[in-house]
Amino acid sequence: MKISGSYFLPLPPEQAYQRLQDPAVLAGAMPGCESLEKIGEDEYRMKMKMAMASLSGNFDGKVRITQQNPPNSFKLMVEGSGKIGFMKGEGDLNFTPKDAGTDVSYEGDVQVGGTIAAVGQRLIDGTAKMMIKRFFDKVAA
Amino acid sequence: MATTTITKTEKLVGKRIRRREDPRLITGTATYVDDIKMPGMLYAAILRSPHAAAKIRSIDISKAKALKGVHAVFVGEDTKNAGAVPCGASLPGLRVPHHNLLAIDRVYLVGHPVAVVVATDRYVARDGAELIEVDYEPEAAVADPEKALAPGAHAVHPQWADNVAFTFHQEGGDVAKAFAEADVIVKQRIVSQRLIPNSMETRGVVADWHAADRSMNLFTSTQAPHLVRSLVAQILGLEENRFRVVAPEVGGGFGAKIQTYAEEILLAWISMKLQKPVKWIESRRENFLCTIHGRGHVDFYEIAAKRDGTITGIKLKIIQDLGAYFTVLTPAIPTLSVLMMPGLYRTPNIQADIVGAFTNCTPTDAYRGAGRPEATHGIERMVDMVAAELKMDPAEIRLKNFVRNEEFPFPTATGLVYDSGDYSAPLKKAMEMAGYDQLRKEQVEARKQGKLMGIGLCAYGEICAFGPSPATPAGGWESATVKIEPSGQVTVLTGISPHGQGEETTFAQITGDELGVGIDDVLVLHGDTSLVPYGIGTFGSRSTAVGGTALYYALQDLKAKVKKFGAMLLESEDVTLANGQCTDNKTGKSVGFKEIAAAAYRAMKLPPNTEPGLLATHFWEPPNFTFPFGAHLVVTDVDRDTGNVSIRRYIAIDDCGNILNPLIVDGQVHGGVAQGIGQALWEQAVYDDNGQLVTGEFMDYTMPRAHMMPWIESGHTVTPTPVNPLGVKGVGEAGTIGASPAVVNSVVDALSPLGVKHLDMPLTPEKLWKLISAGSNA
Incomplete structure (x- = not known):
């Protein structure tokens, strides 16, 4: 599934770029994130709880940041698996100065499998958009 | 209700008679596989692949095994010598993939069984399955048949790169001439989409092995119990005569329960391994993924x-x-x-x-x-x-x-x-x-x-x-056994395995009319290999046309025998069997069906060249x-x-x-x-x-x-x-x-x-x- 959109952060691009790579910020902002632990350069182990439709479950996964081009763009890769299936996603984030802040646009691809795919497919689009919005709301706060 | 109608003159065939199987169904008293409970019975839950194509790097079952209430966990390595899921069809050049009971080193579809957990109850079994850690290496998959045939597509089975299982050609007449001389040619691509059969009852199996007498009881929601018996007994190397398959009440099949599935073999194998009865009931989500689909x-x-x-x-x-x-x-x-x-x-x-x-x-x-x-x-x-x-x-x-x-x-x-x-x-x-x-x-x-x-x-x-048997993979005939009990009541054993088609009613109608007894005096039994001599099962709109015909011919044999006993009792050589009695065509004297039945079993006297008892079996091969x-x-x-x-x-x-x-x-x-x-x-x-x-x-x-x-x-x-x-x-x-x-x-x-x-x-x-x-x- 393709995902794209943009969000306005009231921070200059340099700060926005940094904030979106700060493990503490990411852990606090990712919906359902229970822990985020650094395991390598730009690589983190993540535990998260996800709820969608009648399903909820814990995911163990990894977050990786690559193709760093501060303060213009980077690539975010997230993958996780748990009892209710697996998810895999990657997206490009682009930072453009706008007014006194930054327009963060994202474009990516999300793949889900297992029970979440079989019973939750029709909700994935909406759930993903909601989660992204919650994420940025927290990053901005 | 069970009274012998001595003077039955009305024909049953052709009437809108309500289904005799319905009272137990609408009062919730029918026995389905999941209603079967046995002392010491364990429950199995199957862990299935979330990936459509992946290599299995490793499987860690230690946490599942440690869970309280878990008796055993089996993976593909354990069952690899237990046999494979059978395919009965044969076509020239057909490539038949080896269909393991549990995946060994790769999975080929979402829902592919990877491991089975056996526990004291179904909830512990499910919890245990969730504790199994499988390390998959996902690969690209192909889910569309046209894309699968395109060059460069992911090979579903690595040994067959083109994804072609078989090709088949047939022609008749002179099609080239027909097209050359046509006034109009119309072309169209038409899709018959994949469907999910969705019977009301999902599949389910109870396997109950008795080592002392090497006997297996397998209860399964199937349309073809004898076929399951022959195949599973053979696959597991067991004696067919000691292998009993019962299809209890079956809540619909629509073709999706003709097959012999991995779970039927697996559960029998587990019961032998653990020396305990084991139950597995397919969840609705499993049913969507793991029972066959149609069309496509x-x-x-x-x-x-x-x-x-x-x-x-x-x-x-x-x-x-x-x-x-x-x-x-x-x-x-x-x-x-x-x-x-x-x-x-x-x-x-x-x-x-x-x-x-x-x-x-x-x-x-x-x-x-x-x-x-x-x-x-x-x-x-x-x-x-x-x-x-x-x-x-x-x-x-x-x-x-x-x-x-x-x-x-x-x-x-x-x-x-x-x-x-x-x-x-x-x-x-x-x-x-x-x-x-x-x-x-x-x-x-x-x-x-x-x-x-x-x-x-x-x-x-x-x-x-x-x-016709030559045109079918497993024989196309059907069998019927009819037994007139000493009381005059009639028991029909049929090789078909109805699960909603109503043959307990229609076969009683045929029997009632042929023997001249009331419908309440006829009982139609099916779906138990220890009861029915042999049968092919219910599918392909065959039950009445083939199974009913076997019944018809068994009834003709039995009628002849009933008439012999009737003639003996009437001391006549010319009798008619109708309306629940045998009548001497000359004197008009008659003897009732019940008396004839009793005489046939009491056997104080026998007609010439006639054995005691009233039983007939007919195997009918359709032309x-x-x-x-x-x-x-x-x-x-x-x-x-x-x-x-x-x-x-x-x-x-x-x-x-x-x-x-x-x-x-x-x-x-x-x-x-x-x-x-x-x-x-x-x-x-x-x-x-x-x-x-x-x-x-x-x-x-x-x-x-x-x-x-x-x-x-x-x-x-x-x-x-x-x-x-x-x-x-x-x-x-x-x-x-x-x-x-x-x-x-x-x-x-x-x-x-x-x-x-x-x-x-x-x-x-x-x-x-x-x-x-x-x-x-x-």
């Missing part, structure tokens, strides 16, 4: 016709989506489509090619109609398209091309011999009931007002009463299939604003030969029509590009519900078959076969003012709304 055709049709509407040739290429593995009949199903491809038409020239494609999906196999709905949908859509091309009425082109009454038995270009028929009769009857000419006038008026009204016809034929036919006529209105199809009238005229019980025949037609309309309008198994089934529950897979059904106006014409003495042809699949083309033809007719010539199923409101919106803007 992409068909390429070409029809050659003369200007006057004479159809002179048919070319068909079928791409069959087989899924990742075969179940018992998987590769054979599309060959039935080829046999059925001429429909009811005389066309002597046909050419058919099948390509069976592997995909990383659930195996396809027999689903109500099995190959014939696809073929009927195809030919009936094509005939409409030829009619449209020639500006002929769709009824006229059908009537012109039907096999004529004087041509029966009619040899088809595909090698069948159609038994009997009057193909124009149901169509004419449907048109008369509908007021066809008036409807066409009404349609002209409706179109002037911009309304989208359609009239759709389908004249279907089908292959039933499977079948041919039967070929029911019929016509469905559907009037639809399509809502321009929503794309919703409303079925204003649904007329189903079916000719299934003689009708034993009109109530049951109507029920079969109604259920079949519901499934056919389901395919036409709503149902579809959808996989994404990664091989994930995205319609994995009832929220996403639209099953027809009662309120979505039209009123079905049923009617019949009766053309008895000469193939069996009952004259019955079979009606289990008729409704499904007739419905989808009739509905789609009606909707295409409704949308034809917008230039629509063909639509692929399902005709969802979304699909039609988009089309109408685009069309009205254009």
